[in-house]
Amino acid sequence: MFDAQIYSNRRNILKNKFESGLLLILGNEEAPANYTGNSFPFRQDSTFLYYFGIDLPGLAAVIDIDNHVETIYGNDFTVDDIVWMGPQPKVQELALLTEINISHPIAKLEEHINDAVQRGRKIHFLPQYRAELLFKVSDLTGLNYSRINDYASEKLIKAVVDQRSIKSEEEIKEIDAAVDIAYKMHTSSMKMVKPGILEMKIAGMIEGISLSLGSGLSFRPIVSVNGQTLHNHFYGNTMEEGDLLVNDSGAESKLHYASDITRTIPVSGKFSQKQREIYQIVLKAEMEAINSVKPGIMNKDLHIGAAKIIAEGLNDLGLMKGSIDDAVNSGAHGMFFPHGLGHMMGLDVHDMENLGENFVGYDERTERSEQFGLKYLRLAKTLQPGHVFTIEPGIYFIPELIDMWKKQSRHEEFINYDKVEEYQDFGGIRIEDDVLVTEESFRVLGSKPIPKSVEEVETLASS
Numbered sequence: 134m135f136d137a138q139i140y141s142n143r144r145n146i147l148k149n150k151f152e153s154g155l156l157l158i159l160g161n162e163e164a165p166a167n168y169t170g171n172s173f174p175f176r177q178d179s180t181f182l183y184y185f186g187i188d189l190p191g192l193a194a195v196i197d198i199d200n201h202v203e204t205i206y207g208n209d210f211t212v213d214d215i216v217w218m219g220p221q222p223k224v225q226e227l228a229l230l231t232e233i234n235i236s237h238p239i240a241k242l243e244e245h246i247n248d249a250v251q252r253g254r255k256i257h258f259l260p261q262y263r264a265e266l267l268f269k270v271s272d273l274t275g276l277n278y279s280r281i282n283d284y285a286s287e288k289l290i291k292a293v294v295d296q297r298s299i300k301s302e303e304e305i306k307e308i309d310a311a312v313d314i315a316y317k318m319h320t321s322s323m324k325m326v327k328p329g330i331l332e333m334k335i336a337g338m339i340e341g342i343s344l345s346l347g348s349g350l351s352f353r354p355i356v357s358v359n360g361q362t363l364h365n366h367f368y369g370n371t372m373e374e375g376d377l378l379v380n381d382s383g384a385e386s387k388l389h390y391a392s393d394i395t396r397t398i399p400v401s402g403k404f405s406q407k408q409r410e411i412y413q414i415v416l417k418a419e420m421e422a423i424n425s426v427k428p429g430i431m432n433k434d435l436h437i438g439a440a441k442i443i444a445e446g447l448n449d450l451g452l453m454k455g456s457i458d459d460a461v462n463s464g465a466h467g468m469f470f471p472h473g474l475g476h477m478m479g480l481d482v483h484d485m486e487n488l489g490e491n492f493v494g495y496d497e498r499t500e501r502s503e504q505f506g507l508k509y510l511r512l513a514k515t516l517q518p519g520h521v522f523t524i525e526p527g528i529y530f531i532p533e534l535i536d537m538w539k540k541q542s543r544h545e546e547f548i549n550y551d552k553v554e555e556y557q558d559f560g561g562i563r564i565e566d567d568v569l570v571t572e573e574s575f576r577v578l579g580s581k582p583i584p585k586s587v588e589e590v591e592t593l594a595s596s
């Protein structure tokens with residue numbers, strides 16, 4: 134945990150945004166993997182972590198705005214539990230760690246919320262993403278579980294998003310630490326790739342590093358020679374001479390702040406001419422986007438800028454044709470770059486995505502596009518000092534998409550399909566770093582840069 138005062142300060146900021154009502158913030162429960170006693174590794178809810186810092190299951194918190202009372206609810210462990218789990222802190226002790234001096238068993242939470250419901254008091258809660266907590270909120274409020282999220286408090290969502298979006302110094306330190314773990318994961322992968330080994334050797338090795346240095350992975354990693362599949366979680370291929378391995382993986386720091394880094398590695402140690410040409414376009418798009426970061430700029434504009442660099446590079450190679458501006462306006466580049474430039478990052482790798490992507494990445498001035506590719510942009514709004522986000526352009530050759538667009542003659546004024554056919558089995562390339570918006574410009578997070586130039590990657594990959 135950070136110092137207790139950090140959590141009470143955060144709660145004070147939150148409370149000042151409300152005149153009345155109850156703020157109900159639920160911690161996560163253990164989630165069974167294949168039977169109740171064998172659970173997935175526990176991951177606390179990030180908003181609960183942000184305001185209370187207690188990294189244990191089965192807790193809930195209520196901030197009563199009208200009566201200025203904060204309460205932690207949870208059940209103390211029994212002696213039977215302690216026999217299996219070892220000594221456990223009492224809920225009262227946990228509450229004190231976060232500067233809250235009132236704690237009660239969970240049964241009292243029901244009474245408290247029931248009483249508030251009877252009195253017609255407003256109960257603000259966040260959208261729920263786990264079945265156990267949908268049922269819990271349903272039990273507490275009497276609302277049908279399938280409609281719980283229709284009643285989530287927009288006021289609370291917006292207040293939390295506003296606050297969590299701006300990272301403080303101690304949070305940035307944690308993210309730096311998470312990126313430094315990713316440094317080890319990625320440089321070790323570069324040294325380990327070679328023809329004849331399975332993707333899962335790399336996947337297992339990076340997970341080991343993440344667990345030995347922090348709190349494990351920040352998401353299921355993508356370690357694949359089929360990088361054209363954006364979220365590919367299959368690790369069963371054997372890497373072969375000439376393949377490109379996309380390694381999109383990140384770690385959680387000890388306090389659960391995320392990193393999210395992508396590097397693309399030539400399995401044989403050297404990029405082929407064709408691979409190097411595409412790699413250089415992606416790298417240019419990534420570095421120019423990073424170098425353009427400053428407060429006041431819209432991330433949607435950075436995305437469009439990266440799309441233009443990609444379209445320009447593909448034009449030079451004869452894969453695209455015509456006006457670059459017109460091609461990007463029409464969305465033709467989306468066949469090669471079908472995802473957004475990046476997303477906010479913090480306690481969640483896609484920060485606060487559970488609260489609603491549009492609340493996090495869009496505002497009154499930015500509306501989500503319907504265009505293929507651009508519609509997947511998670512972060513479009515104006516960047517502010519304290520924002521931490523990813524920059525992760527890519528170029529992919531997705532055979533199914535190419536075939537479909539070609540049959541439909543889609544964007545044929547901008548796409549040279551005959552040339553694209555020569556790249557059908559190319560795979561994909563993505564390069565990703567994590568960036569902080571500073572008062573003046575930006576800082577790429579992590580204490581040292583993770584190798585990404587052609588020369589650096591080849592040196593490590595052939596070592």
Ligand code: GLY
Binds near residue numbers: 352381393476
């Ligand atoms: N790192 C995977 C993603 O950003 O979706």
Ligand code: MN
Binds near residue numbers: 393475476523525
């Ligand atoms: Mn990412």
